[in-house]
Amino acid sequence: MSVLDWGIVAVYLAAMVAVGVALARRQRSADDYFRAGRRVPAWAAALAIVATSVSAATFLGAPEDAYNGNLTYLAVNIGQALAVVIVAVFFIPAFYRANVTTVYQLLARAQGTGAQRACSGAFMFGRLFASGARLYIAAIPVSLIAFGDLSSTHIAMSIAIVAAVSIVYTLLGGLEAVVWTEAPQALIFIGAAVVLIVLLLTRIDASIPEIVAALGESRAADGSSKLTLIDARTDPALPFTLWSALIGFTLFNLAVYGADQDLAQRMLSCRNALQGAKSAVLSMFIGFGVAALFLVIGLLLFIFYTRPDLAGAAHARPADSRQVILDFILTECPSGVRGLMMAGVFAAAMSSLASSLTSLSSTAICDYYRPLAPGRSEAHYVRASRAAVVIWGCVLTAVAVVCMEWQKRSGQGLLTFAIGVMIFAYAGILGVFLTAIFTRRGNSISAALALVAGAAAVFLAQRPHLIRLPELLGKPDLRFSLGWWMLAGTAASFLVCIAGRRGPGAEPSP
Numbered sequence: 001m002s003v004l005d006w007g008i009v010a011v012y013l014a015a016m017v018a019v020g021v022a023l024a025r026r027q028r029s030a031d032d033y034f035r036a037g038r039r040v041p042a043w044a045a046a047l048a049i050v051a052t053s054v055s056a057a058t059f060l061g062a063p064e065d066a067y068n069g070n071l072t073y074l075a076v077n078i079g080q081a082l083a084v085v086i087v088a089v090f091f092i093p094a095f096y097r098a099n100v101t102t103v104y105q106l107l108a109r110a111q112g113t114g115a116q117r118a119c120s121g122a123f124m125f126g127r128l129f130a131s132g133a134r135l136y137i138a139a140i141p142v143s144l145i146a147f148g149d150l151s152s153t154h155i156a157m158s159i160a161i162v163a164a165v166s167i168v169y170t171l172l173g174g175l176e177a178v179v180w181t182e183a184p185q186a187l188i189f190i191g192a193a194v195v196l197i198v199l200l201l202t203r204i205d206a207s208i209p210e211i212v213a214a215l216g217e218s219r220a221a222d223g224s225s226k227l228t229l230i231d232a233r234t235d236p237a238l239p240f241t242l243w244s245a246l247i248g249f250t251l252f253n254l255a256v257y258g259a260d261q262d263l264a265q266r267m268l269s270c271r272n273a274l275q276g277a278k279s280a281v282l283s284m285f286i287g288f289g290v291a292a293l294f295l296v297i298g299l300l301l302f303i304f305y306t307r308p309d310l311a312g313a314a315h316a317r318p319a320d321s322r323q324v325i326l327d328f329i330l331t332e333c334p335s336g337v338r339g340l341m342m343a344g345v346f347a348a349a350m351s352s353l354a355s356s357l358t359s360l361s362s363t364a365i366c367d368y369y370r371p372l373a374p375g376r377s378e379a380h381y382v383r384a385s386r387a388a389v390v391i392w393g394c395v396l397t398a399v400a401v402v403c404m405e406w407q408k409r410s411g412q413g414l415l416t417f418a419i420g421v422m423i424f425a426y427a428g429i430l431g432v433f434l435t436a437i438f439t440r441r442g443n444s445i446s447a448a449l450a451l452v453a454g455a456a457a458v459f460l461a462q463r464p465h466l467i468r469l470p471e472l473l474g475k476p477d478l479r480f481s482l483g484w485w486m487l488a489g490t491a492a493s494f495l496v497c498i499a500g501r502r503g504p505g506a507e508p509s510p
Contacts, residue, residue: 046282048183051183059189068221079248090438104363114443123260123363140323162353192345192347196325200297200301203312204312215299215302227299247483248481254430255430265358358389365385369388427458428452431489442500453492455489461488
């Protein structure tokens, strides 16, 4: 990293903090702090959603996935499209009619405050580990830049650096600062991806048709072509097949957009339900393009490092595939471009972390603290919200260190690890939301039991040998991937939740 590179990164970080300072005075109430006073236009909310969902796990993990595998990760966007339509038609209008600050407040009206707090607690627990995983992944490039290695000590120090900067601007400006920093952050890492593709194409001597032909002839670890986009195989162990996308990842994205305060709060920051729905649909299209860009980067890196006959020269292949994109950035990118790439990595990392801080603090304050301490001034709740941001930031830092060791021992790729961590909470929460929105069943007790049933079903789907399922089906090597974990957990949660009868004081389904 040259002085110019460090200068670009420093200007970027200073700009993020400056936005938080500039918007700090506008945070006069909890509504300002957590819903940006509903002043956010749909296009800005859409970019913020993309910036939240495209974390460092995507910046590093998607190229790693394509480098080792193929393009089947794009198949999850089929499930995403189906889920966004359902959320736009049913979930978002229900949230706006109920005038909620957190999506879990909807459950209080339908199933009781016990259901609200149970799901809010499950979200905070799941988001804590999912965001901890993202923070750990974000620390990988920082460790390589600052210390030149990926030792546990240096990654832990890097985790603290990324968390500290994110806490500062989130603490000052709340959701409004997060949204108005995420919009340019999204443009920064999209621009960085485009520049990286152009640079890779200039470093590879072969023409685009020759590259495509070589990729078509190359094979991923599972024997499929590197250009495989739709995998119609029925093996449940494969993570991104067509069937997993249509079923499991539709449910997963329903939870992402409709039952996760992390993304839903962006839609709630728009002027009305229609604008919130527009932001969700627009983010879906942008997100698909972003995922495609990073997968293309992974395929081009595969050619660059493994096909010297096409790349024009032999290049030392990174020993750790987690750092394949970073190795290229740090060794092959010219000064200035390298700084832009690093700013893109920081943008992807910090946007998702800041989003998690606001969503965790909003659920803690609105679903727990405010009901227990009613009647205080709005200034008091803003101060409490800022204190919650700091507390959650410190806790997330500790959890990220735990995730560092967890991922190493799991043997999973960065992308699969980051997605899988959240499914334990997602499955149970989604089952409760589906019951609340589409039925007149469920209560606080059945909702709490549903969360436990969902997590237990996910655990068993990951370890089918515990219930002797491989033996019963005559398939000793039977394993299930992410989408099927989500299906098992959501189905179990939904069935348990609808077993409860709705109390007489509950309101009709929104």
